[in-house]
Amino acid sequence: MTGGLATAGVNVLLPAVVVHHLTAESFSVWNLALQMAVYVNLLSMGLQTATARAVAHAAEAGPSGQTRLPVIVHAARSIAQGASGVAVLMVALLVAFYPLMFPSVSPGMVSDFRFTLALFGAAAVTQIMAQVDMGVFQGLHRNSVFVGTQMLVRLLTVFAVWLAVQLQQPMVILAAVMAAATALLWPAMRTVFVRGLPWASEVATAVLDRACRRDLLHYCGSLSVWSVCMLLVNSAGIVLVGRMDFVMAGPYAIAMTAATVLVGLLGAVLSPLMTTAAALNANPETRSQLPALLTRSTLGVAVGLNLLALFVNVLHPWILSLWVGESFVSSTGPLLVVLVMAHCLRNIGAPYALMLLATGLHKRALISAVFEGVANLLASIVMGFYWGALGVAFGSLLGSLVGIVGMFAMNAHRTPELTPQPVRITFFAFVGPMLVFAPLHYVALERVLN
Numbered sequence: 001m002t003g004g005l006a007t008a009g010v011n012v013l014l015p016a017v018v019v020h021h022l023t024a025e026s027f028s029v030w031n032l033a034l035q036m037a038v039y040v041n042l043l044s045m046g047l048q049t050a051t052a053r054a055v056a057h058a059a060e061a062g063p064s065g066q067t068r069l070p071v072i073v074h075a076a077r078s079i080a081q082g083a084s085g086v087a088v089l090m091v092a093l094l095v096a097f098y099p100l101m102f103p104s105v106s107p108g109m110v111s112d113f114r115f116t117l118a119l120f121g122a123a124a125v126t127q128i129m130a131q132v133d134m135g136v137f138q139g140l141h142r143n144s145v146f147v148g149t150q151m152l153v154r155l156l157t158v159f160a161v162w163l164a165v166q167l168q169q170p171m172v173i174l175a176a177v178m179a180a181a182t183a184l185l186w187p188a189m190r191t192v193f194v195r196g197l198p199w200a201s202e203v204a205t206a207v208l209d210r211a212c213r214r215d216l217l218h219y220c221g222s223l224s225v226w227s228v229c230m231l232l233v234n235s236a237g238i239v240l241v242g243r244m245d246f247v248m249a250g251p252y253a254i255a256m257t258a259a260t261v262l263v264g265l266l267g268a269v270l271s272p273l274m275t276t277a278a279a280l281n282a283n284p285e286t287r288s289q290l291p292a293l294l295t296r297s298t299l300g301v302a303v304g305l306n307l308l309a310l311f312v313n314v315l316h317p318w319i320l321s322l323w324v325g326e327s328f329v330s331s332t333g334p335l336l337v338v339l340v341m342a343h344c345l346r347n348i349g350a351p352y353a354l355m356l357l358a359t360g361l362h363k364r365a366l367i368s369a370v371f372e373g374v375a376n377l378l379a380s381i382v383m384g385f386y387w388g389a390l391g392v393a394f395g396s397l398l399g400s401l402v403g404i405v406g407m408f409a410m411n412a413h414r415t416p417e418l419t420p421q422p423v424r425i426t427f428f429a430f431v432g433p434m435l436v437f438a439p440l441h442y443v444a445l446e447r448v449l450n
Contacts, residue, residue: 010154011261012323014161015254018174019324021165024250029109030171031253032102032242033116038235040090040124043083046223048131048138049357050216051076053278055139060282068212069136070202075213076132077203079220084128091121101239104246116175123179126186133189136197141275145196149188157181222363229373233346233403234260236377237396241389248331248389254324255335255393259343262308266301266347270354273297277358287417290355291425294418297351298429305344306437312340313444337448338393341441346372346400348430349407355418365411372403404430 019027054072058065099105099113134146160181164174194200238256242249277293280286312319316336320329356362376399383391383398408430412422419425 010158011257011264013158015257016323017158017162017165019250019254019328021168021174022171024247025106025109026112026171028242028246028249028253029105029113030116030175031238031249032098033113033120033175034253035235035238036091036094036098036117036120037124037127038231039094040087040121041127042224042227042231043087043090044080044128044131045083045217045220046227047076047080047083047128047216047220048135049223050219051132051135052139053219053357053360054212054216055136056141056275056278057282059140066199070199070206071209071212072216073132073136073203074206075209076135076216077129078208078213079216080129080132084125087121087125087128091118091125094121102242102246104242112170112172115172119172119175119179123182126183130186130189133193136193142196143271145192146189149192150185153181153185153188156184219360222366223357225366226362226369229369232373232377233396233399237380237392240380240384240392244384244392245388248335251328251332252335252389252392254320254328255332255339258312258319258323258336259339262312262340262343266305266350270297270301270350273351274354274358277355281359281417290359290418291420294351294355295425295429298348298425299433301351302348302429302433305348306433306441309341309344310437310440310444313337313441313448316448334390334448335393337445338390338397341445342393342397342400345397346403349404352407352411352418356415359417361415361417364414365407368403368406368410371406371410372399375399375402 018030022030051072054076055069058068058072061068095114095117098117099110105113134150137143137146157178160177161174164177169177234256238249238253241252273293277290280289280293316333317329320326320332320336324332353362353365356365376396378395379398380392380395383395385391387394408422408426412419412426
């Protein structure tokens with residue numbers, strides 16, 4: 001939970017630090033360049049989760065499993081090395097062609113755009129290498145180790161960028177400072193790994209187990225489908241706004257950041273759910289407890305997210321004024337309200353998604369994720385063409401509706417281990433709360449948009 005709070009805090013602080021230092025065009029370019037990390041991270045294929053799952057299973061297997069730990073880490077690092085090599089090529093291609101997607105960027109800004117992309121891309125490549133070590137500590141249930149390291153690096157990143165802003169440095173220097181600080185996560189995690197685990201020295205001499213690597217890749221493959229779909233959901237919006245309504249790219253990025261941070265706090269709260277579900281699933285005698293755990297957690301999340309959406313709807317002028325200044329209230333406010341509603345609706349299914357990952361059933365739920373990603377993209381393109389940035393935001397809201405309906409309608413009957421009574425959980429944990437809160441959301445949304 002601490003890691004989620006730290007991430008949320010950093011994501012809130014960074015825009016506030018740079019927004020008044022950069023020009024409107026530079027701030028839009030900065031936010032478009034930040035998407036580089038999202039694209040590069042696709043190549044990690046969820047390696048941290050895959051490593052954590054494999055390590056957790058080995059650690060639970062007793063002495064025989066303990067001897068497998070260096071082999072698992074060695075196999076995971078070989079995947080990370082290959083992914084990093086591909087990521088370097090991907091960064092080069094994006095640096096060359098990505099700026100061409102945004103004709104509204106002035107010619108004098110294109111070179112700075114490319115330098116910023118290259119710096120953020122290089123930092124993102126190092127994050128791939130750090131994921132294996134973080135996954136090891138996650139799998140060993142020593143979350144405080146990698147979370148604490150992440151927190152220190154992120155706080156250092158914010159401080160370094162703030163210092164560069166105080167020194168009135170240009171955008172490229174800010175990007176260089178941020179990239180250098182972010183890249184410290186890899187050596188920091190490797191140092192913690194070497195010093196914190198007695199068997200760490202055995203990794204270098206471990207024989208590459210191709211079967212183990214194949215198993216990790218197989219698990220990562222299905223996670224990659226989810227990752228691509230989430231890219232269409234979370235990152236396509238800012239790119240579309242940058243293409244269709246460039247002057248609104250900055251306000252849209254602020255709204256998206258706030259929406260993901262607020263809902264990201266949910267991830268911090270739910271972080272123990274995955275390990276709890278994995279432990280219940282590992283014991284045949286306790287697997288029957290999974291459906292009740294899912295129903296309770298989904299109901300609680302549904303009520304909490306509906307309350308969060310109403311809270312933001314009412315208080316967003318005050319939130320934006322305090323965070324980035326009153327000048328952004330009118331341009332960012334409606335976007336923030338719609339995007340928060342979209343993220344809240346989508347994340348009602350978060351407990352289900354986490355428990356699918358914990359039990360290895362996630363491959364049965366890929367179809368709805370694909371539908372959501374495609375619906376989100378198409379709706380954002382069409383609605384953005386007519387209504388600009390606000391249309392893109394409503395496209396995300398429509399995509400979230402497709403996703404959550406698809407989750408219950410298409411997936412629930414395919415996972416009887418978690419949802420033996422799909423109709424009951426659908427109405428009890430989703431339809432019921434939505435019927436209660438829908439009139440309030442309608443009135444609040446109408447007030448904001450008018």
